[in-house]
Amino acid sequence: MATKLEPDLKATTEPKLSKDEVLRYSRHLIMPEVGMDGQLKLKQAKVLLIGTGGLGAPLGLYLAAAGVGRLGLVDFDVVDFTNLQRQVTFGTSDVGRSKLAAAKERLANLNPEIQLDTYEAKLTSENALDILRPYDIIVDGTDNFPTRYLVNDACILLGKPNVYGSIFRFEGQASVFGVPGGPCYRCLFPEPPPPGLVPSCAEGGVLGVLPGIIGSIQALETIKLIIGRGESLAGRLLLFDALALRFREMKLRRNPDCPVCGDHRTITQLIDYNEFCGIRGGEAAAPAVTVPEIEPRELKARLDRGDDLFILDVREPHEVQICTLNGYLIPLGDIPKRAHELDSSREIVVHCRSGKRSAEAADFLRKAGFRKIWNLKGGILAWSDQVDPSVPKY
Amino acid sequence: MSVKILIPTPLRPYAEKNESVQFDVRTVGEALDLLTGRFAELRQHLYADDGRLRSFVNVYVNDEDIRFLQKEKTPLREGDIVSIIPSIAGGLL
Numbered sequence: 001m002a003t004k005l006e007p008d009l010k011a012t013t014e015p016k017l018s019k020d021e022v023l024r025y026s027r028h029l030i031m032p033e034v035g036m037d038g039q040l041k042l043k044q045a046k047v048l049l050i051g052t053g054g055l056g057a058p059l060g061l062y063l064a065a066a067g068v069g070r071l072g073l074v075d076f077d078v079v080d081f082t083n084l085q086r087q088v089t090f091g092t093s094d095v096g097r098s099k100l101a102a103a104k105e106r107l108a109n110l111n112p113e114i115q116l117d118t119y120e121a122k123l124t125s126e127n128a129l130d131i132l133r134p135y136d137i138i139v140d141g142t143d144n145f146p147t148r149y150l151v152n153d154a155c156i157l158l159g160k161p162n163v164y165g166s167i168f169r170f171e172g173q174a175s176v177f178g179v180p181g182g183p184c185y186r187c188l189f190p191e192p193p194p195p196g197l198v199p200s201c202a203e204g205g206v207l208g209v210l211p212g213i214i215g216s217i218q219a220l221e222t223i224k225l226i227i228g229r230g231e232s233l234a235g236r237l238l239l240f241d242a243l244a245l246r247f248r249e250m251k252l253r254r255n256p257d258c259p260v261c262g263d264h265r266t267i268t269q270l271i272d273y274n275e276f277c278g279i280r281g282g283e284a285a286a287p288a289v290t291v292p293e294i295e296p297r298e299l300k301a302r303l304d305r306g307d308d309l310f311i312l313d314v315r316e317p318h319e320v321q322i323c324t325l326n327g328y329l330i331p332l333g334d335i336p337k338r339a340h341e342l343d344s345s346r347e348i349v350v351h352c353r354s355g356k357r358s359a360e361a362a363d364f365l366r367k368a369g370f371r372k373i374w375n376l377k378g379g380i381l382a383w384s385d386q387v388d389p390s391v392p393k394y
Numbered sequence: 395m396s397v398k399i400l401i402p403t404p405l406r407p408y409a410e411k412n413e414s415v416q417f418d419v420r421t422v423g424e425a426l427d428l429l430t431g432r433f434a435e436l437r438q439h440l441y442a443d444d445g446r447l448r449s450f451v452n453v454y455v456n457d458e459d460i461r462f463l464q465k466e467k468t469p470l471r472e473g474d475i476v477s478i479i480p481s482i483a484g485g486l487l
């Protein structure tokens with residue numbers, strides 16, 4: 001009978017584990033929740049990681065170690081010193097290298113049994129569908145809203161699950177979007193925040209372990225999807241507060257009015273995600289205000305000449321501990337209620353780390369009647385580059 | 395009804411760094427009114443110019459999204475926890 005032949009036929013066409021692989025994955029093989037079936041599913045699985053940074057580090061390491069047969073990596077960045085605090089795929093000797101090259105070398109060394117595909121590119125509306133199409137599961141480890149909406153929409157259009165993780169300072173979120181009948185990222189957040197409301201670098205930063213935890217949760221959910229075990233995070237939003245060490249869970253539902261996965265879909269192809277997120281010309285953040293600027297070298301020359309300049313530092317107190325130009329400190333958020341401390345008859349040079357917050361402060365003060373006010377162009381970063389290299393950059 | 399409102403990290407700078415506040419209110423709308431009344435700066439982060447809750451901010455009562463309950467009219471019971479959950483984008487960073 002034909003049906004009796006099937007098992008034999010399958011045995012010859014289905015992949016098997018080599019003796020080396022059996023040893024490598026033995027701790028999976030001896031637990032029934034994974035076992036040989038699960039491990040073979042992992043070997044046949046094709047997973048695409050978008051971003052090889054903070055979340056991408058544990059994702060790449062754990063999925064490679066677990067034996068996901070084909071792992072795609074998308075990134076276009078270069079390793080820098082500030083990455084090493086949390087992007088544990090990379091070592092100090094990788095600084096300056098392409099993240100993809102460094103990650104591929106590390107993961108290939110961790111598990112030479114798997115296939116690693118690299119895409120040295122920024123994911124765009126033009127290339128996303130082609131890059132995502134060969135994979136079963138997409139894992140979103142990006143760091144910006146346009147790419148998150150792009151990944152979400154591309155996953156919905158292609159019918160692929162999207163394992164989501166996101167971090168901010170010491171808080172993280174994770175979920176699984178795009179499974180049949182389940183919600184998508186747009187069901188949760190129909191629109192991104194306007195660029196002006198995104199927290200500035202003053203409130204930025206991230207605890208180094210946090211992406212390790214959230215990325216590991218994404219890796220776990222990816223493996224569960226592959227082996228078809230356990231309770232998926234789909235339909236739930238996991239919230240993690242690292243300082244309080246508290247996990248919370250919210251219910252997620254597919255929104256029938258969702259433009260991409262709802263009942264009356266209006267998004268049936270990829271759109272311009274920079275425009276959607278209110279970002280013009282592909283700039284990460286359009287300068288919100290224009291104020292008169294002073295170059296670091298000019299400021300140095302004027303200070304050396306003994307000109308009477310009042311230096312106003314609008315960073316946060318904890319940043320002054322890193323380095324300072326010995327200015328008078330009023331954090332940006334306190335400027336409105338403390339402007340009376342400033343003498344509008346004097347020339348004032350406002351600075352921050354990069355020149356962005358100080359531009360906002362200068363703009364506010366000009367509107368408040370201060371006439372002799374300049375923004376230090378490029379902030380402390382430019383001062384360190386152009387005037388005093390002994391000032392540390394951060 | 396005494397309820398607790400949890401303020402997420404990205405919005406704490408606009409709420410005098412408070413992690414949570416406690417209010418005596420009957421609905422989600424009342425709770426949000428008191429919250430933005432106490433912290434004026436929070437208002438522009440939670441509400442668009444047309445007075446509607448911004449779509450990158452979700453409000454939950456316990457573990458339920460108010461969009462799937464009665465939105466701002468959702469009634470509150472003693473001990474309920476109202477969470478404000480904004481979208482965050484970080485990952486690579």
Ligand SMILES: [Zn+2]
Binds near residue numbers: 185188254
């Ligand atoms: Zn949706």
